[in-house]
Amino acid sequence: MIEFQDPSILPEINTPMNKKSALELRKVNIFYSDNQAVKDVSFNIRRNRITAIIGPSGCGKSTLLRSLNRMNDFVEGARVEGELLFADENLYGKDVDPVEVRRRIGMVFQKPNPFPKSIYNNIAWGPLINGYSDSTDELVEKSLKQAALWDEVKDRLHDSALNLSGGQQQRLCIARALAMEPEVLLMDEPCSALDPISTAHIEDLMFELKERYTIVIVTHNMQQAARVSDYTAFMEMGDLIEFNVTKRIFTRPSVKRTEEYVTGRFG
């Protein structure tokens, strides 16, 4: 049923990871107690590309995203089955340290959540608790520049981060995640609380960031998925309905449900 245009995005069971993938999902099932939120989902997330996960509310897209850096560990009763390969290891393997996973797979949340600390300390916090011993000045500057926030805040690095606007706070959260130099950046509807100008800022930023990072974004906004992503996964009721290069999903989807969704006929 699923037709793939690019064979490198097809996962295969019991084979080594494709060199082009940052993450591979193989028959991933996620349960909340007795409810199954994600059913048998398989696809590859390509390195240095932006992969979007779209679908109606409650389709399991956020759940799937949060399973990629083990943020579901904090939900009581959540259980993940199947293989989620990262650097040739299953993220849910027995010996895997979830703290280490989160150091290497960063996350930006739906609502900006800066710490009630200064702008500077928001950025330096992650590296410091993880034993970064060099001067953090350079790292803070670099991260803020990468997040396109440096020029706006360079004169007030020691002000509270809570005084920034919503869009600035979200870019601060992106900078905070980048300061950890993650391999993958997960974004859970990062623009849903922002105005159109701040949204445009963040989308521009994502284009720049994909040169160095692999990005997975969950979004409600289909225009956004079409604009920013290289690959798109469309989910519904926990099933992966279709996964393909974004252009294909939005112009000639293989499945009727996808077409109905992306053209706005439902959802």
Place this chain on the structure above:
Amino acid sequence: MAKEMQADTTVAGQSSVLKATSSISLSKARWGESAIKIWLALCAFVSVVTTAAIVILLFSETLNFFESVSPAEFFFGTTWTPLFEPSSFGVLPLIWGTMLVTIGAAIIAIPTGLASAIYLSEYASDRVRKIIKPVLELLAGIPTVVYGYFALTFVTPALRNVFPDIQVFNALSAAIVVGIMILPMVATLSDNALRAVPISLRQGAYALGATSYEVTTRVVVPAGLSGVMASFLLAISRAIGETMAVTLAAGQTPNMSLSMFESIQTMTAYIVQVSLGDTPTGGIAYQTLFAVATLLFVITLVINIVSQIILNRFREVYD
């Protein structure tokens, strides 16, 4: 045909009814409503009037007291013997006794209470929480006289096994039971403060590769710090005002000793002593009661105001 006619007239009638009542002025005074409002306001005023009456009484009697005793003697004197000759009115021994018990109680209750709060808000599962919280509230509901009795009949004998020269009435047992008494207050108020820290902050910290311990000590507690501090201050103010347990456990000997093994007297215990005795109304001994009560009132009021200020600052953080 007749039906249609009726329908027509109804429509026409409706519009005329609307016109007739289209005025928005009150057609009939709602007396019931006003009566209830007045009654509720009166009830609310009872507590205001009572507080005002107490404050006026306290201050006027205190002024009378200062006509016969100089404030310098009262605040800086180190001997408190108002009830017998030669009488001396230095309140410091009472303050000292109160402080000894309060500081001891705080040393017990603050670390334990904060640790319980951290455990409850950050580590305990919902099931464990549902057991511990009611138990803590139960602890807070025990009458204080029971704590005093417990200090006298259990804590002091137990302490005697370790420190044989401890007196029957001593500051240490009082500090211990007051510490246990205010612990639920520290634990529940701090727990509330920590739980008010948005989940999103914890998630943000975890997503940066922080361990639970780092998230708790370096994000959650600092973010909830003002609420936690307020809980400490409220608990301390409760310890200062605590009466029954300290009267029973610590005795009635105004004393500026450094030793927690000796009997002391707190401000509250002094008030009990005079109130229960046969001190004649209007005399100087009677007036000391008000002077001490005013001092106590001012101290706890200041602490409560400070904690309220801290709490308000804390609320602004997430607005």
